[in-house]
Amino acid sequence: MYTVKHAAVLTGIPAETLRMWERRYGVVAPARSEGGYRLYDDAAIARLTAMHALVEAGWSPRRAAEQVASGTTLGRTSDAAMPEGAEDEGDLGVLVRLARDLDPRVMARELDEVFARADADTFLDDWLMPALRQLGLAWQRGEVSVAGEHFVSASLQRRLAAVLDGVPGTDDAPRVLVGLARGSRHELGVLAFAIALARAGAEVVYVGGDLPPDSWVVAATTQRPDAVVIGVPSADDVPAVRDTVSALGAVRPELPVLVGGRHQDDVGAGEPLGHSLRDAATAVVARLARS
Incomplete structure (x- = not known):
């Protein structure tokens, strides 16, 4: 369980915005400590991260909250559901899908696309770490097998090692x-x-x-x-x-x-x-x- 300050650090969302999203859109319902302080669990962190990604990709906060509430943000959002002119840059569920499929060719193609379009300065914080949290949550819920999680992790480790070796x-x-x-x-x-x-x-x-x-x-x-x-x-x-x-x-x-x-x-x-x-x-x- 995380305090609002810690949740803000993990999600990249200011604490004031977290409170506003809770009150205005009901995207999460945090527990309360004995002293009345908000406490967020891993599921709440995942929902907030998904909503943040959608807002960053051009969604209005209200539409992003509705999408998160529908439970479909763990998978790829269809182009039809995206607002006009917005790109699907908040796809944090790609690793979950890859872990379910266990298809090396699909894995290579998907990661090629992700790494090719990534902004090197923000990729690690804005996509990789939130996407890994989504994968971990899916594994905890039994939606992804141990083999699937290891399959994705091993491929990512090879990619990241190559990136590290390539930094001058x-x-x-x-x-x-x-x-x-x-x-x-x-x-x-x-x-x-x-x-x-x-x-x-x-x-x-x-x-x-x-x-x-x-x-x-x-x-x-x-x-x-x-x-x-x-x-x-x-x-x-x-x-x-x-x-x-x-x-x-x-x-x-x-x-x-x-x-x-x-x-x-x-x-x-x-x-x-x-x-x-x-x-x-x-x-x-x-x-x-x-x-």
């Missing part, structure tokens, strides 16, 4: 070590952030998933990075991330250790990055350049 390096760029802690294998979010860092001007040393604390220490002492970024995609990852942050602090206390991902605020160690990949990456590189 710069001389004297700050070096950032990026990866996941022991037992953590959900790499797409942290790989996406590695791309954002590279595009912001960092030299990224991407070490992947399931890296135990001693291996982090070896990498931090041999590669001499200017900062370390560890992803925390699930609650189960929190203890291992804490152990890694502690181990790094023992050998290189001056090294900034930054934590990102959905459960970054649960770690209680390291420095949280926030939930906007581009903004966080820009801030990290600017900070390292100053120091």
